[in-house]
């Protein structure tokens with residue numbers, strides 16, 4: 001991993017982030033973005049390594065990690081309020097890699113409806129986005145359907161929109177996403193192609209715990225029984241479809257329990273009709 005002198009710069013303001021990234025590019029650096037929602041684990045750090053590895057002799061890389069729990073990808077029934085976070089711990093982990101130049105952790109990325117544009121929620125609901133608040137959404141219309149999209153109605157719309165916002169703020173040359181969230185990775189690739197973002201998207205391999213469970217921030221919420229059930233499901237899928245690791249990670253959330261729906265994987269598998 002290419003080393004960066006000193007601690008990462010912590011940037012909260014989007015104009016400051018854009019200016020910082022433009023300075024790095026003016027210095028001849030490649031800017032590589034790793035978008036996350038924080039509560040970092042080794043899966044995230046593997047994305048940092050992949051980003052840092054993009055450096056070449058002629059163009060050193062400046063790795064930016066964003067930490068932002070994006071409200072618009074959560075439906076009202078989902079777990080926005082309980083999403084785990086530990087910014088101080090995240091900053092320590094990122095500093096320890098020696099590979100991160102900046103951490104972008106904005107308090108909010110949306111224009112809010114309400115008094116002076118500062119109140120109100122950024123909702124996943126259409127009507128709450130009206131008025132003087134945020135109302136522009138990116139839809140990747142076919143790929144967002146099925147799999148996770150069938151259980152999380154606003155998820156991919158929120159992801160595509162916030163990732164586009166991050167791309168416009170950081171203006172990276174490269175962005176890295178984990179194949180654990182396989183459908184998300186494919187949605188982002190399609191958005192980048194369709195909307196002509198000049199960004200190379202890197203899909204990074206899944207990092208697992210010793211028992212085979214894919215690392216995931218929400219794993220802290222799993223009980224022992226829930227965890228065992230997921231490991232069992234993941235290994236069943238892995239055994240059946242060993243040549244198709246992407247299918248292993250395609251997950252749906254039922255409350256806080258993540259289960260894999262084999263039927264859906266078969267129906268919507270990359271080679272099986274949905275064209276993911």
Ligand SMILES: Nc1ncnc2c1ncn2[C@@H]1O[C@H](COP(=O)(O)OP(=O)(O)OP(=O)(O)O)[C@@H](O)[C@H]1O
Pocket residue numbers: 035036037038043044046047176177178179180181204205206207208214215216217218219
């Ligand atoms: N185990 C992993 N292996 C590879 N990439 C990962 C892994 N876990 C997360 N990522 C990637 O890190 C990026 C940020 O993910 P995020 O911050 O949502 O963490 P997460 O662990 O996926 O959280 P959650 O439990 O909410 O799914 C995404 O591109 C995601 O695919």
Ligand SMILES: CC(C)(CO)[C@@H](O)C(=O)[O-]
Pocket residue numbers: 035036037068069070073159162163181184
């Ligand atoms: C890509 C992302 C950072 C958008 O909020 C999120 O969905 C995630 O962490 O996978």
Ligand code: BAL
Pocket residue numbers: 037073181
């Ligand atoms: N990595 C997926 C983010 C989410 O479930 O909201």
